[in-house]
Amino acid sequence: xxxSEGGRPSAAAAPSDLKLDDYLPYRLSVAANxxxxxxxxxxxxxxxxxxxxxxxxxxxxxxxxxxxxxxxARTLMDKVTVSRASAALxxxxxVLRTPNASDRRSHRLALTPEGAALYRQIAPSALxxxxxxxxxxxxLEQQVAMKLLRRLQLAAIDLSGD
Numbered sequence: 002x003x004x005s006e007g008g009r010p011s012a013a014a015a016p017s018d019l020k021l022d023d024y025l026p027y028r029l030s031v032a033a034n035x036x037x038x039x040x041x042x043x044x045x046x047x048x049x050x051x052x053x054x055x056x057x058x059x060x061x062x063x064x065x066x067x068x069x070x071x072x073x074a075r076t077l078m079d080k081v082t083v084s085r086a087s088a089a090l091x092x093x094x095x096v097l098r099t100p101n102a103s104d105r106r107s108h109r110l111a112l113t114p115e116g117a118a119l120y121r122q123i124a125p126s127a128l129x130x131x132x133x134x135x136x137x138x139x140x141l142e143q144q145v146a147m148k149l150l151r152r153l154q155l156a157a158i159d160l161s162g163d
Contacts, residue, residue: 029153036134037052039130040052040055040127040130043126043130044123047126048119048122048123050123051086051089053076053078053082053083053085053086054086054089054090055123056076056078056086057072057076057083057086057087057090057096057110058090058095058096058112058116058119058120058123059120059123059124059127060072060075060076061096061110061111061112061116061120062112062116062117062120062121062124065111066109066110066111067109067110067111068101068104068107068108068109068110069083069084069087069107069108069110070107072087072110087110090116091110094113094115094116095112095113095115095116095119096110096111096112096113096116097110097111097112097113097116098110099111
């Protein structure tokens with residue numbers, strides 16, 4: 002059914018089978034936003050970090066030296082987000098940016114001693130938030146959830162061809 006202005010379908014013509022509250026991509030997005038929002042408020046207030054900044058600190062703390070391209074791949078954040086987050090962390094003295102001898106177009110990033118100290122302070126806080134979030138689930142349910150999330154991620158990668 003088209004509306005009277007421009008011949009576009011009206012909302013009533015939308016597929017009736019789609020129910021957002023039962024649509025997995027929507028549920029995942031809403032849940033991820035709720036968790037990220039909770040954590041973002043905590044990290045912003047306590048450590049003055051955005052979620053992208055925290056993610057970079059976490060990856061660099063776990064993996065060590067990395068390029069921005071590798072950080073994009075590891076965090077699934079876009080180049081602009083990684084660039085802005087890394088620039089802010091460099092400015093704060095938490096990350097050191099050095100030329101990449103093997104590729105002059107890129108740079109290597111690593112935590113400074115101050116960045117590493119902040120990572121050691123934040124990591125227990127992150128684990129505590131995770132533990133609080135997971136109190137509603139049995140250990141078996143937690144394992145199943147992690148396994149299913151990994152499988153969903155692999156299925157999405159497979160479908161996208163990446």
